[in-house]
Amino acid sequence: MRSVTHTEITLITGIMVLICAAVVLLQIPARSQAFLYPLVRKATVAKINYETRGLMTRETDHFIIKYNPVDIDVVDMVAEAAEAAYQPVTSALGYNPAPKTIVVMYHNKAELRKAFGWSGDQSAMGVYWGGVIQLLSPHEWMKQGDTVAEFIHSGPMVHEFSHLVFDHVTNGNYPRWFTEGLAQYVEYKVNNYEWITANNRLDGQLFTMEQLDGEFDELTNQALAYRQSLAAIRYIAEVHGEDNLHQVINELKAGRKIDKAIKNSLGLDYQAFDKAWREWAVRNMKNYEK
16 A cells, blocks of 8 residues: 655645635635635645546646546547637636646546536536536547537537636636526637527526525526526626626626626616516527427
8 A cells, every 4th residue: 555645644734724714614704705715726626636646647738637548539639629718718707717727537427426426317528616627528428420629619618617717706706507607608609509408498487586596506407597597697798798797797706796796787686687687588599499
């Protein structure tokens, strides 16, 4: 059995100390959260980096991709997609994260589920969490003959990297619906991609803002929750303008809650905003067609 080095002991101790800060993170004022949140994120990155130290590594200008040897034939494609996402995402959100972003690629759904403690029916092409992007190997979901261009267009890199950049900008001060809507909006702008299914039509019964704010992950129709989130963000950008969307982001960055950020940026209270984006979405958003 390999002994643990002094460097590793120091790293693990540091990680544990910083993770303890997360216990009190939600119980302290916004300014203190803005200071502690990046430290907790750094601790999480260090923890994941340590836990995946046995994987192979492919480094690019802005990313460090960690992968199993069995995925060596697709790592260049993932690297190209990551670099293709970097400039448009950082330009759209006005922030360049440092140091390089770690991307961990899991060979199959079982490995990804194990990493997150998910149940047997949960999966995703990509997940952003704690400063790290974690991907399912393209082997698991791409069709034979799909090209790098198709992976860049329909793969998860733009979406997950948008989450990461936004998380750095706001230090975690956002509701889930807003980050999912924003990531989809950047994806829509960069790749002209929208997630449209028969189950996420916007002209039927929708979730309330209370549900989107407080129960996002538990909502039974995730496709609809995501679609509503994109509709709300597109409404802000296309009706009130990109500058006002960035103003909302800046308000969140300053530590304000989402309802106050909307009010200060758009001049609408939360109820009026909710009503406005729903009406706009029915008239302007695509719905599934056979």
